[in-house]
Amino acid sequence: MPSIQNAGENSIIVYFGDKPSNSVSSHIAEFCNYIKMKHETYIKDLISSYASVLVIFDPSQTNHLIATKIVKNAIISTQEASKKEDSHKKGKLVQLPVFYGGINGPDLERIANEARLTADEVAEIHQSVSYSVYAIGFAPGFAYLGEVDSKIATPRISTPRKLVPKGSVAIADKQTAVYPSASLGGWNIIGICPVPMFDAFQKPHVPLRVGDTVKFKSIDENEFNALKMEFKNK
């Protein structure tokens, strides 16, 4: 049974398990859908992440007691449904093109060397997994994807880079992600993706949702440039 904890004066947090799994992810997805379908005006936001959901409410309209009741109802009502259905049924499959290596993937060679693999093999292993979107946060549109094959899982670099370019595809331990915008970052960069992960002015603002599945697909420089132009002109 998931546990409910206080978070702040306007929020409670629900823990669905100790670690992410298909059943935890699908329960989270069902739970969030259930609450959204209720259209309670005092529920302001739901932040799902790995194995938890932070429920933010409007404390001028409700309180912890009532919010907890709604949350309990939602947990119970979705428990069975989430067990029956296969994992990720609710989420969509998103394919993201990646131009691996070169100046856009400065850490690819190092990862390959450390893993005693070739750069192409690292890229292949990176493409071989269907990743779950476990969380979106840190920055707008930054999706935490897992889990990376342990053969290429690499710890964060010791000194974060001052500027990681927008679209950089990176690995940190068993997680991988696409940087939605240029930012500071300590992940290992292996390539670049031309699909915008965040656009404040165009829909969809963020192409991924928690619970979606992501597959990466290798493209060459020409394809990358062509796709980049395409998104630019959109």
Next chain:
Amino acid sequence: MIDGFKVVNGGIQSLIQDSGRFGFNHLGITTSGPMDQESFYWANKLCRNDPNAPAIEVTIGGLELEAKLSTYIAITGAEVPITLNDQNIKMWETIPISKGEILKFGYMLKGMRAYLATAGGFIVKNVFGSCATTVRESIGGLSQNGIPLKASDLIPCKSYKFLPPLKCETKPSHIDNEIMRSSSTIRVILGYQSEDFSNDQKDIFFNSEYEISERNDRMGIRILGRKIQSSITNMLSEGICLGAIQIPQDGQPIILMNDRQTIGGYPKIGSIISDDLDKLSQLNQGDKLNFQVISKEEAHNLLSLRYFRINKNTPRIDSRALALQVQKLLVKNNCRGMSSISKFLPKDAYFRAAKLLNENHRLVFIGTGFPVNGSFETDGPLGAMAIYESIKIMGGEPYIVCDNPLCDAIKHKFNTIEIKPGDDSSLDIINKYNPSLIISIERPGKNKDGRYYNMRGVDISDKCANFDSFFENAGCPKISIGDGGNEIGMGNVESHLYDLNIKPSSTTCDELLVADVSNWAAHGLLAILSVISNKNLLEDWNNEKMLKLLCSLGAVDGVSGKSSVTEDGFSPKESEFVIKNLKRLSCLC
């Protein structure tokens, strides 16, 4: 082109903020919004804005703006020296600002953040439902790209001619007390991983003094003091609420503020309540603080009290400042030179007169009526009637003192006292009624030669009764209203009237009020009296209806001398507009 404020210097960091961006945390978009919410709300309240209207959060100081239009502003929050064209201005009240003036923030004397609101709010496009600037996310602000205000930006807003002069009488407690000098108590609800902190660790946290470090910004505030640790070695990232206290591996707590990342993977002991986040956002590096546990029920109660306080604490109208604006409004047309004359009167004459009327409304004589070709003019009696009705609402006993034909025309509707040309019975009348106040409105006053003249300089002494003697003989306070220079009371400014094309009156009074039309001055006086007495005295006054009634009783326009539904040439619409503006200024509508 839309005008507004031009940024001369953006200062240390000045950000457009509304109340924040809600409902997009699940996309990784933070809440943003003002760090000191209550001060932000106050800035908007003082401008009569929606409490969430876009305003500017000025951190540390240095912001310099040039007004490209005339409007009103209000500044709240941390104590900071501010000048308008090098003249110091006050915080926590509405300030008029004129086109071309330079508004300059110094540096914070106490606290960290000040809020600048403008009437109607700054006009800024929304991104994800809000214009709040989040620098870290490159979202919001003037160009929707998260860039703080910088030199040569133009921040659009509307021009306002009149706005009620409002004042905050009781500042929020976190601003008013000595927060910066002593240790601040910050209240915390336990939550998240609080159970993974041992009782010993909790004791340390809640019984030690901490200090604000140099690493404090809109994202988070790192505090220094005794280190604490949880039993957790590895945890999954999870959603972070406003005010969460996270404890990284080094044991030095970080309080997550408005621009926090939406998820994070450090253990959290609990979260700080809103009242104390306002306090926290005004603390400087080196300021001391300590933490206190409260229950979630207590937190909810405090939050309800906070909402109640924010809604209930409405700004007061500064009636003296209101008087200045009323004066400005009423001589705007300057049709008979009264704008120039008003400069020789006390700036707050309308306030002083309203105060006199408020304190002495027991029994009031209102003298009026300017003879015109055997009739009487609309200007004067209409204002007298408005004052008459207000005195009745106040519980006083009013009398309109006038000569014929006006007296006969209105006596069936109003208590009147008739005075006759060439027959001075003022002493008898004063003794009989014992007035507490005498008002004259558009009542001919004697020239220094002892004669009465109309605006064209024609001697009207044989048709005009003597009301001046009431002013000379009564011991009570006297207020006079005029719009030309030949009325009772103008003696106060007689030497300045020789420049006008008029044979001025020498009769003096305690408070002289001037306006483009004397009737308008009556409404101005009543607007301020409404604020002082907390009664809406303009609410039931139907100016056009009363004007029509007066015209049907034989009144003529004083300027044209003809029978028309006008006051000194102004249509009922124009008078209505003036009254509407007076109501707006006094928050009576």
